[in-house]
Amino acid sequence: MNKIIENLQLSDETFRMKVHAPLIAEERKAGQFIILQVHEKGERIPLTIVDSDEKEGSITLIFQAIGKTTHLLANLGEGDSIAHLVGPLGNPTHIENFGKVICVGGGIGTAPLYPIAKSLKGAGNKIYSIIGARRKGLVILEKEMKEISEELIITTDDGSCGLKGLVTEPLRELSQKTPKPDLVIAIGPAIMMKACCEVTKEFNIPTLVSLNTIMIDGTGMCGGCRVNVGSEVKFVCVDGPEFDGHKVDFDNMIKRLAAYKKFEDDEHHRCHMKLGIK
Amino acid sequence: MSFHHPERLESEAKILLNTLWEKRNSLSAKDRLAIPVQEMPSQNPEERISNFAEVALGYSETQAKLEALRCLQCKNKPCVIGCPVKIEIPSFIQAIIDGNLQKAADIIKENSLLPAVCGRVCPQEDQCQKPCTAAIALKDPNKAVSIGRLERFVADWGMKNGAKTPSVKKETGIKFAIIGSGPGGIVAAADLRREGHSVTMFEAFHKPGGVMIYGIPEFRLPKVIVEHEISTLIKMGVEVRTDFVVGRTRKLLDLINKDGYKAAFIATGAGLPKFMNIEGESLVGVFSSNEYLTRINLMKAYDREVSDTPLFLSKTIAVFGGGNVAMDTARSARRMGSTVHLFYRRTENEMPARKEEIENAKYEGIIFHTLQNAKRFIGDQYGKLKAIECLKYELGNPDSSGRPRPVEIKGSEFSFDTDAAIVAIGNECNPLISKTTPGLNANKWGNIIIDDSGKTSLDKIYAGGDIVLGSATVILAMGQGRTAAQSINNIL
Known part of the structure; x- marks a missing residue:
């Protein structure tokens, strides 16, 4: 079950993994995610499905080795298995021809962004993309995003690739151009999505964000993933993962994401020691 | 239940059973009603709050026989009427006295497929035991025949003695x-x-x-x-x-x-966990009971050596609710080393939890705050829960559930300091x-x-x-x- 077909290291922290999961490959649509458990006693973590191949019966995941589970995952290779994999979860992205869409990916967020951008392109949208990363080695899916975009802008914090700075700067520029963008999709760290939403709010451009919160079951049972959206409390796993970015309470979400930070830092340290990852 | 030492219960039961055994088939109703309710042997509360092993240890055969002798074998079988799946309760109890535990197990299995589960978690006091003639005669609902404990005894015996796998008819291919x-x-x-x-x-x-x-x-x-x-x-x-x-x-x-x-x-x-929909419910440190219990039970987060799933550890936990899930949550949190406070809007009488679990919770040191509920959760500068503004209640007229309605006492707000809260008010x-x-x-x-x-x-x-x-x-x-x-x- 859930045999790994390949596990490719994209950068020093990022991996692209193809897993045999024929049922999920058949059902999944852009925007959906899976929950996996590397081993029987492992924690359950959500990861977005980047791509799928129905014929091969495979799905593709991209992840950053930042916690214990993702480190364990990074150390698996072809022929190994993932103990548990369930999905596709969450609601698929609503795809239609909006017109001009700006797609903004921050860090590993470009992984979930890509299938959505690809589907939007397929529906006739003109895609303008911005992908940002801390440094050159962490830029992912550059070639893939370029293929579907009218224009691709890359930003890095240190200027080692593309423009030096944050994604919000080119986003501001693109937002002011005519024709006015019909939609912005921003996916990445919560702080980056928050900053993007602040920019697009100024220009009154509808903005979708895809949230990646703490989850256990992914079917609405635990409520661990809840976020404040406008005046309502929503569950990311069943009501999302996409929401109107202008309504999301990012400050609360950022704090909730750090609820187990101490525990995770300890595990992270232990993982680096054990697995020999820098 | 609280705490009942297994060995003491066994020796007391043995002495009494010896005096009754000879005339077991000719005991009068009065003799039967004079037998004390057999308490459930349990783990010592001081020990059990630091482990997750089962608290209720189950009857010994002696205790089961003695408890079975308390049954009056009523002709009209009110207990069967009270049982949602109509288990032939007096018959299986008689089989215990007859020493035919296989027969007792078979009788239960005719109507219940999960007796070891139901014997442990069924709300017997509201079902089969509620109309029990013994309880009515003794004018005390706690003195009903302990049907649930007997069911558990029989089911556990069945499991240990190689319960048969049910037979399967010829394949239909459907x-x-x-x-x-x-x-x-x-x-x-x-x-x-x-x-x-x-x-x-x-x-x-x-x-x-x-x-x-x-x-x-x-x-x-x-x-x-x-x-x-x-x-x-x-x-x-x-x-x-x-x-x-x-x-x-x-x-x-x-x-x-x-x-x-x-x-x-x-x-x-x-x-789908219910929340209270009050201010601050998304603060770090506020959980649904589903999340907290799933981390502990399914993901085994209580065992750091084994599980990768993190658990929020806190000095104090406030649990809101009065049902079985609230008791399970409070008692789990206690085992994780927290001081646990349980808040309920009504009084203990109205709590939907099994009586045994309420008593267990108390013996394990859960601090009960009845007629109180949260009004809002208060966070610190980091978005973490630091206190709860609570409100006091009094009982009013019965509502649609037949229980007295909890009525807010205006101006009774007070602050309760805690670093975690769990909402266990249902699904x-x-x-x-x-x-x-x-x-x-x-x-x-x-x-x-x-x-x-x-x-x-x-x-x-x-x-x-x-x-x-x-x-x-x-x-x-x-x-x-x-x-x-x-x-x-x-x-x-």
């Missing part, structure tokens, strides 16, 4: 799908498999058992019991498919239209299947609507358990699983 592997699903799966049908049981989690695995803690329902029941199903030939979310991994109607299942039974449970129906299945009717609370046969608004689709009833009990879910299995078998 496939049925069971959605959910909790009590309702297990019973429906077993009943349909016994008729020779092929049965696949789908489970969203990585382990089957539903609420008995993720919800009810080890110290109240050891997981080996649930695993035993599941392994019986597998031995019978039921296929169990975990990591499979019907509605997502596969649409419900695709199972029928594409995958060749002749009918499906939805038993996905309530599984609503999980809408995932109804949302992804066009034409499947649910009411405004999300409960799937069924007719007397268990059928939903769609042909070939049946439903039962908490997804129909709202938050109910294991035994009612089992009853509906059985009804639906019969109806499904009849459509052929």
Whole structure:
């Protein structure tokens, strides 16, 4: 079950993994995610499905080795298995021809962004993309995003690739151009999505964000993933993962994401020691 | 229950049973009513708050026999009327006295497939034990014959002494799908498999058992019991498919239209935690009981050496609610080393939890705050819970549930310092299947609507358990699983 077909290291922290999961490959649509458990006693973590191949019966995941589970995952290779994999979860992205869409990916967020951008392109949208990363080695899916975009802008914090700075700067520029963008999709760290939403709010451009919160079951049972959206409390796993970015309470979400930070830092340290990852 | 030392109980029971055994078949009602209720032997509270092993240790054979002698063998069997699945209670109790435990086990199994579970978690005081003649004669509901404890005794004996795998009729080649592997699903799966049908049981989690695995803690329902029941199903030939979310991994109607299942039974449970919808409920440190219990029970987060799943550790925890889940949550938190405060809007009399669990909770040091509830959660500068503004209540006139309505006392606000809070005020129906299945009717609370046969608004689709009833009990879910299995078998 859930045999790994390949596990490719994209950068020093990022991996692209193809897993045999024929049922999920058949059902999944852009925007959906899976929950996996590397081993029987492992924690359950959500990861977005980047791509799928129905014929091969495979799905593709991209992840950053930042916690214990993702480190364990990074150390698996072809022929190994993932103990548990369930999905596709969450609601698929609503795809239609909006017109001009700006797609903004921050860090590993470009992984979930890509299938959505690809589907939007397929529906006739003109895609303008911005992908940002801390440094050159962490830029992912550059070639893939370029293929579907009218224009691709890359930003890095240190200027080692593309423009030096944050994604919000080119986003501001693109937002002011005519024709006015019909939609912005921003996916990445919560702080980056928050900053993007602040920019697009100024220009009154509808903005979708895809949230990646703490989850256990992914079917609405635990409520661990809840976020404040406008005046309502929503569950990311069943009501999302996409929401109107202008309504999301990012400050609360950022704090909730750090609820187990101490525990995770300890595990992270232990993982680096054990697995020999820098 | 509280704390009853097993050895002391055994020696006391032995002495009394010796004096009664000779005339066991000629005891008068008065003699029987004079026998004291046999208490449940239990783990010492001081020890048990630092482990997750089962608290109630189960009757010895001596105690079981003595308790069985308390039964008056009423002709009108009020207990059977009180039992949702109509177990022949006086007959199985008589079989205990006759020393024929196999017979006792067989009698229970005719009507209940999960006696080891029901003996532990059924609300007996509101069901079979409520109309018990002994309790009425002694004018004390606590002095009913301990039917639940006797059921557990028999069921545990059955498990230890190689309970038979139920026989399966000749293969019919017809496939049925069971959605959910909790009590309702297990019973429906077993009943349909016994008729020779092929049965696949789908489970969203990585382990089957539903609420008995993720919800009810080890110290109240050891997981080996649930695993035993599941392994019986597998031995019978039921296929169990975990990591499979019907509605997502596969649409419900695709199972029928594409995958060749002749009918499906939805038993996905309530599984949507209720929150209080008050200020600050999304602060770090505020959890649903579902999340907290799932981390502990399913993910084994209490065992740091084994589990990768983190658990929020805190000095103090405030639990809100008065049901079994609230007790389970409070007692689990106690075992994680927290000082636990339980808040309930009404008084202890109105708590829906089993009496035994309320007593257990108290003995384990849970501090009860009745007639009090949260008004808002207060955070610190980091968005973490630091205090709760609470409000005092008094009892008013009865509401639609028949219980006195809790009425706020104006101006009674006070602040309670705590670094974690768990909301355990119940569950609503999980809408995932109804949302992804066009034409499947649910009411405004999300409960799937069924007719007397268990059928939903769609042909070939049946439903039962908490997804129909709202938050109910294991035994009612089992009853509906059985009804639906019969109806499904009849459509052929």
